[in-house]
Amino acid sequence: MNPLSLLAHLGRVVLTALAALGRLSLFAVSTLTHMLRPPFYPREFFSALLNVGWLSLPVVGLTAVFTGGALALQIYSGGARFNAEAVVPQIVAIGIVRELGPVLVGLMIAARVTSSIAAEIATMKVTEQIDALVTLSTHPMKYLVAPRVAAALITVPLLVAVGDIIGIAGGYVVATQNLGFNPAAYIKNTVDFLELKDVISSLVKGCAFGGIAATMGCYYGMQSGRGAQGVGAATKSSVEAAAILILAANFVLTGVFFSL
Amino acid sequence: MIRMQNVHKAFGDNRVLRGMDLHIPKGTSMVIIGGSGTGKSVALKSVLGLIKPDSGTILVDGKPSDSGDRDAFLARFGMLFQGGALFDSLPVWQNVGFRLLRGSLKRPEAEAREIAIEKLRRVGLKADVADRLPAELSGGMQKRVGLARAIAAEPEIIFFDEPTTGLDPIMSGVINDLIREIVVEMGATAMTITHDMSSVRAIADNVAMLHDGVIQWTGPVADMDASGDPYLDQFIHGRAEGPIEAVR
Numbered sequence: 412m413n414p415l416s417l418l419a420h421l422g423r424v425v426l427t428a429l430a431a432l433g434r435l436s437l438f439a440v441s442t443l444t445h446m447l448r449p450p451f452y453p454r455e456f457f458s459a460l461l462n463v464g465w466l467s468l469p470v471v472g473l474t475a476v477f478t479g480g481a482l483a484l485q486i487y488s489g490g491a492r493f494n495a496e497a498v499v500p501q502i503v504a505i506g507i508v509r510e511l512g513p514v515l516v517g518l519m520i521a522a523r524v525t526s527s528i529a530a531e532i533a534t535m536k537v538t539e540q541i542d543a544l545v546t547l548s549t550h551p552m553k554y555l556v557a558p559r560v561a562a563a564l565i566t567v568p569l570l571v572a573v574g575d576i577i578g579i580a581g582g583y584v585v586a587t588q589n590l591g592f593n594p595a596a597y598i599k600n601t602v603d604f605l606e607l608k609d610v611i612s613s614l615v616k617g618c619a620f621g622g623i624a625a626t627m628g629c630y631y632g633m634q635s636g637r638g639a640q641g642v643g644a645a646t647k648s649s650v651e652a653a654a655i656l657i658l659a660a661n662f663v664l665t666g667v668f669f670s671l
Numbered sequence: 672m673i674r675m676q677n678v679h680k681a682f683g684d685n686r687v688l689r690g691m692d693l694h695i696p697k698g699t700s701m702v703i704i705g706g707s708g709t710g711k712s713v714a715l716k717s718v719l720g721l722i723k724p725d726s727g728t729i730l731v732d733g734k735p736s737d738s739g740d741r742d743a744f745l746a747r748f749g750m751l752f753q754g755g756a757l758f759d760s761l762p763v764w765q766n767v768g769f770r771l772l773r774g775s776l777k778r779p780e781a782e783a784r785e786i787a788i789e790k791l792r793r794v795g796l797k798a799d800v801a802d803r804l805p806a807e808l809s810g811g812m813q814k815r816v817g818l819a820r821a822i823a824a825e826p827e828i829i830f831f832d833e834p835t836t837g838l839d840p841i842m843s844g845v846i847n848d849l850i851r852e853i854v855v856e857m858g859a860t861a862m863t864i865t866h867d868m869s870s871v872r873a874i875a876d877n878v879a880m881l882h883d884g885v886i887q888w889t890g891p892v893a894d895m896d897a898s899g900d901p902y903l904d905q906f907i908h909g910r911a912e913g914p915i916e917a918v919r
Contacts, residue, residue, distance in 0.1 A: 450773065450774065452773070458760075534759075535758075535759075538754055538756060539752045539753070539754060539756040540756045540757075540758055540759075542716070542721050542752065542756065543750070543752055543756035543757075543758070545719075545720075545721060545745070546719055546721070546745060546748060546749075546750045547745075547769050547770050547820075548741075548742045548745045548746055548770065548774050548775070548776075549769075549773065549774065
């Protein structure tokens with residue numbers, strides 16, 4: 412490949428990426444606009460609240476409890492190398508609330524909610540249900556996208572809060588039952604060590620990750636190609652994009668909250 | 672009532688409509704026939720604004736279809752989609768009464784349900800179907816529900832996209848008869864696209880043959896058999912030999 416064609420290839424890749432970013436940005440702005448302007452569809456919104464929030468609780472809870480327990484074991488065995496076993500409550504609390512809680516909940520939501528939204532909307536597109544919505548004077552962005560994104564923006568921070576509590580509880584059970592920590596001292600150390608900023612950062616991350624997860628599901632669903640292959644590709648791309656953006660957003664938000 | 676003038680639409684290199692002209696007078700039933708991939712669905716969706724033509728004019732009652740209040744424009748239309756396009760997550764009556772449950776035509780829920788059940792009866796379905804989900808219905812029943820949804824808000828113009836595709840001959844006949852009855856009863860203007868010649872004969876006042884992106888022939892259904900047009904003759908008799916290439 413000569414240098415000129417390599418440059419042309421690179422240029423095409425960059426332009427394609429920028430075009431995709433532009434489409435995604437326009438979609439996100441359009442989603443926000445539709446969320447704020449009537450008509451609103453409360454039935455679709457409450458259905459999305461149930462699907463995104465309530466029905467995600469089991470997977471979020473199980474993920475958090477096992478992660479909290481494993482974290483307690485790791486910190487205890489790692490801390491033992493320099494006689495710092497006692498820091499288990501503090502590090503579990505910080506690790507879960509600042510990082511693992513929001514990120515794991517975000518990734519679980521990407522796996523569970525983003526995929527289901529993308530597959531549902533893509534199937535609706537392939538089977539002409541979205542065209543049918545338009546002919547029935549109903550804007551697909553208002554009826555399908557806005558309620559789902561709004562529901563995720565509200566419920567994912569709550570899921571993160573629940574995940575944080577369950578994760579810390581997982582660490583508590585392991586520490587008090589297996590590692591010989593005093594239950595009252597463990598709780599006191601956890602509460603004393605956590606700051607309001609830690610909790611706020613966790614909830615803000617949850618809100619951002621929820622918005623990313625639902626928006627990616629809706630975006631790729633609406634952009635779906637034809638047939639089963641199109642639905643499959645839309646679902647796969649939505650989860651990949653949501654997971655990467657969640658991890659990137661986590662890095663940025665961590666920097667904003669704790670480095671500045 | 673509906674007039675398409677020199678409408679062009681291409682998807683990449685594929686020029687689907689190449690200057691299509693068509694006129695559908697008010698209160699008549701126009702059936703567009705043509706082979707697969709000739710742009711029949713594109714023409715229909717262009718009128719509704721689901722697809723934006725590259726050039727040309729589409730007038731409804733003398734006004735461009737892309738001007739004015741979009742909701743008011745769409746409220747004049749009902750559409751039966753090829754696969755039904757029923758909303759999986761909603762029970763049948765909410766599918767039928769979709770338009771009556773939200774937007775400018777919103778009615779109280781009980782009234783919308785009553786109208787939906789009446790429309791279901793009109794298309795030959797019993798009231799007990801109302802609370803089922805679309806996935807629990809046969810293909811023929813789904814088509815009827817789609818038809819009930821298309822007529823629920825009593826539109827002036829109804830579009831039918833391949834209304835009998837995937838149905839057995841008896842059910843096709845039932846759907847054809849229903850469409851004809853409803854269009855006559857409502858005095859609606861109808862535009863149907865189909866490959867099914869029995870549908871054409873049952874539904875049409877006028878027929879238009881779309882080929883190579885333009886209307887090759889149009890006229891009253893009674894003149895169709897004696898048109899002398901080689902494209903139309905080949906199509907209605909289903910011959911492999913003729914000006915239309917069998918392999919496209």
